[in-house]
Amino acid sequence: MPLVHQLDAAYAAAKADPAFQGELRSFLTHYVGRPSPLYFAERLTEHFGGAKIYLKREELNHTGSHKINNCMGQILLAMRMGKTRIIAETGAGQHGVATATVCARFGLPCVVYMGAVDVERQKPNVFRMNLLGAEVRPVTSGSATLKDAMNEALRDWVTNVHDTYYLIGTAAGMHPYPVMVRDFQAVIGQETKDQVLEAEGRLPDAVVACVGGGSNAIGMFHPFLNDEGVRLIGVEAAGEGMGTERHAAAINGGRPGVLHGNKTYLLQDHEGQITEAHSISAGLDYPGIGPEHSWLHDVGRATYLTATDAESLEAFMLLSKLEGILPAIESAHALARIGDVAREVGPGGVVVLNLSGRGDKDVATVAAHLGRTI
Amino acid sequence: MTTARIDARFAKLKQEGRAGFVAYVMAGDPDRDTALEILKGLPAAGADLIELGFPFSDPMAEGPPIQRAAQRALAAGMTLRGTLDLARDFRETDQDTPIIMMGYLNPLLSRGYGTFARDAAAAGIDGVIVVDCPPEEARPLAAALDAAGLSLIRLATPTSDDARLSVIVQGTSGFVYYVSVAGVTGVKEADADEVAPHVERVRKASGLPVAVGFGIKTPERAAAVARVADAVVVGSALVDEVAKAVERNELVTSAVLSKAESLAKGVRFARTGQPTKTTV
Numbered sequence: 001m002p003l004v005h006q007l008d009a010a011y012a013a014a015k016a017d018p019a020f021q022g023e024l025r026s027f028l029t030h031y032v033g034r035p036s037p038l039y040f041a042e043r044l045t046e047h048f049g050g051a052k053i054y055l056k057r058e059e060l061n062h063t064g065s066h067k068i069n070n071c072m073g074q075i076l077l078a079m080r081m082g083k084t085r086i087i088a089e090t091g092a093g094q095h096g097v098a099t100a101t102v103c104a105r106f107g108l109p110c111v112v113y114m115g116a117v118d119v120e121r122q123k124p125n126v127f128r129m130n131l132l133g134a135e136v137r138p139v140t141s142g143s144a145t146l147k148d149a150m151n152e153a154l155r156d157w158v159t160n161v162h163d164t165y166y167l168i169g170t171a172a173g174m175h176p177y178p179v180m181v182r183d184f185q186a187v188i189g190q191e192t193k194d195q196v197l198e199a200e201g202r203l204p205d206a207v208v209a210c211v212g213g214g215s216n217a218i219g220m221f222h223p224f225l226n227d228e229g230v231r232l233i234g235v236e237a238a239g240e241g242m243g244t245e246r247h248a249a250a251i252n253g254g255r256p257g258v259l260h261g262n263k264t265y266l267l268q269d270h271e272g273q274i275t276e277a278h279s280i281s282a283g284l285d286y287p288g289i290g291p292e293h294s295w296l297h298d299v300g301r302a303t304y305l306t307a308t309d310a311e312s313l314e315a316f317m318l319l320s321k322l323e324g325i326l327p328a329i330e331s332a333h334a335l336a337r338i339g340d341v342a343r344e345v346g347p348g349g350v351v352v353l354n355l356s357g358r359g360d361k362d363v364a365t366v367a368a369h370l371g372r373t374i
Numbered sequence: 375m376t377t378a379r380i381d382a383r384f385a386k387l388k389q390e391g392r393a394g395f396v397a398y399v400m401a402g403d404p405d406r407d408t409a410l411e412i413l414k415g416l417p418a419a420g421a422d423l424i425e426l427g428f429p430f431s432d433p434m435a436e437g438p439p440i441q442r443a444a445q446r447a448l449a450a451g452m453t454l455r456g457t458l459d460l461a462r463d464f465r466e467t468d469q470d471t472p473i474i475m476m477g478y479l480n481p482l483l484s485r486g487y488g489t490f491a492r493d494a495a496a497a498g499i500d501g502v503i504v505v506d507c508p509p510e511e512a513r514p515l516a517a518a519l520d521a522a523g524l525s526l527i528r529l530a531t532p533t534s535d536d537a538r539l540s541v542i543v544q545g546t547s548g549f550v551y552y553v554s555v556a557g558v559t560g561v562k563e564a565d566a567d568e569v570a571p572h573v574e575r576v577r578k579a580s581g582l583p584v585a586v587g588f589g590i591k592t593p594e595r596a597a598a599v600a601r602v603a604d605a606v607v608v609g610s611a612l613v614d615e616v617a618k619a620v621e622r623n624e625l626v627t628s629a630v631l632s633k634a635e636s637l638a639k640g641v642r643f644a645r646t647g648q649p650t651k652t653t654v
């Protein structure tokens with residue numbers, strides 16, 4: 001794919017250009033609202049009775065999740081490359097909304113591919129994208145979910161590469177996307193490092209994040225890679241349970257393979273056909289995981305746990321009641337394991353949870369699972 | 375060496391002073407028995423080489439026709455092993471027509487490159503085209519295929535500049551597949567005048583015959599490309615015949631083979647003009 005060579009070169013040049021970095025920093029400050037706070041969750045800490053728990057408040061970013069960090073970086077790159085049309089894939093619609101938002105801000109036409117099944121499940125986000133001026137194209141091929149939306153976006157890209165930029169939403173896909181998305185999300189870990197040093201005078205014992213394609217997790221992990229005392233913990237979606245076939249845990253329940261141009265852990269059958277992921281959270285519903293996570297797992301630098309739908313729902317309600325924060329159901333997967341981590345580290349320790357998004361988008365899902373009508 | 379079959383076929387085409395017709399069909403589409411019947415009928419319909427697609431759940435370089443063909447084949451239970459079995463059965467009646475398997479990497483990786491390569495060679499496969507091979511996987515895959523005497527056929531595109539081209543064709547054999555339009559299979563139409571200089575460039579860089587595919591659907595278009603290329607690949611137009619025949623409850627095999635025949639004629643007589651007496 002020669003189109004990625006062009007992107008690779010353009011990104012390398014932008015990365016090394018102080019003007020590009022300065023422009024990005026300015027938009028992150030004034031438009032996205034960075035830095036996001038690092039908040040000591042006192043009541044959550046008391047509840048579990050272990051290490052001090054801090055929340056990195058990515059849910060307070062404009063559009064309500066970490067996704068916009070990456071979108072801002074990539075749209076500035078797209079404009080620098082002279083591209084005039086933006087396409088993206090989305091599952092839950094969070095990345096689609098963030099992409100539609102930056103496209104509106106910079107006046108670029110935006111097409112978002114979304115599995116037809118997800119279009120049905122996530123109607124409010126489809127409408128939000130429309131309000132922002134984006135065209136949402138339902139994808140009916142394959143299983144009509146996130147991976148198929150990604151396939152369709154790739155097809156559009158190879159057909160229209162002369163004027164079109166493909167704004168991928170997670171740290172997966174072919175090189176240079178995993179590296180580039182990680183770089184744009186690494187602001188999460190960098191800020192966390194400074195903030196925790198300021199608050200505690202030391203590095204945390206562990207950082208914890210949910211893992212779909214892996215962008216919020218790798219953004220949190222990356223600046224700590226060389227700090228060996230900091231445990232890196234990712235939480236995959238176990239759906240209805242790891243003993244069932246209905247989960248989305250590529251590392252815990254898959255094996256290495258190649259999809260979308262990169263080698264990584266994948267959910268697949270014994271013939272190497274990609275199987276569908278299942279999770280209560282559409283944002284974690286991807287059968288793969290970014291290749292850097294696969295590597296961190298293989299070398300043992302990061303640990304990947306799982307949380308089921310039910311555990312995540314419970315965590316969703318716990319944080320709402322104890323801290324007055326509705327977490328995204330994706331982030332609630334990380335929350336579902338934070339108690340175990342905090343107790344393992346023990347009192348006197350410090351752990352940070354990346355609260356990747358806010359939960360307003362999920363209230364209907366949560367209500368449905370509680371058997372309530374709203 | 376199994377590659378000999380590809381080389382012999384292109385030598386024969388050169389001798390005859392014409393381009394070859396490469397027919398792409400999907401293994402197991404719409405079911406195993408029909409697919410075998412189609413395969414066995416293709417040489418007589420005028421196919422000089424056969425590209426045998428093996429289905430994958432996520433065919434991201436494919437337009438709707440081949441996407442649907444893969445879904446039909448998977449629904450009918452086709453597998454990588456099943457694809458090799460089809461080739462082996464085809465070889466019972468044809469020893470000369472090269473078969474190139476075409477598809478995506480993960481099923482091969484899942485099987486293991488070495489095992490796959492040995493089984494493929496034993497089944498009478500001559501070469502393999504992989505659409506989505508990341509750079510770090512190309513070397514081990516090529517080495518395994520090479521050890522079994524199979525060619526890894528490389529893809530060149532309109533955007534491959536000379537520097538890229540020399541990397542792409544390194545150590546390749548058989549022929550080079552030139553993707554004639556930017557995009558996916560079966561959507562845009564290829565333009566012979568635009569294709570011509572690229573074919574020459576790829577020939578020069580590789581020293582190999584160049585087959586042109588993606589976006590060739592009619593005998594006229596096939597003939598135009600046949601005047602500038604060493605071989606012409608048609609896929610979507612053939613698998614569309616499967617879809618149409620299934621939908622209308624008509625005979626699939628004869629629909630596909632008669633389409634293949636008209637395309638093959640377009641290619642065969644592209645440089646000499648249609649003969650008045652003899653037919654294919």
Ligand SMILES: Cc1ncc(COP(=O)(O)O)c(C=O)c1O
Nearest residue numbers: 094212213214215216283356357
């Ligand atoms: C709030 C939130 N967190 C996490 C994710 C998962 O993506 P990633 O693993 O790339 O961070 C999503 C994806 O939509 C999301 O919306």
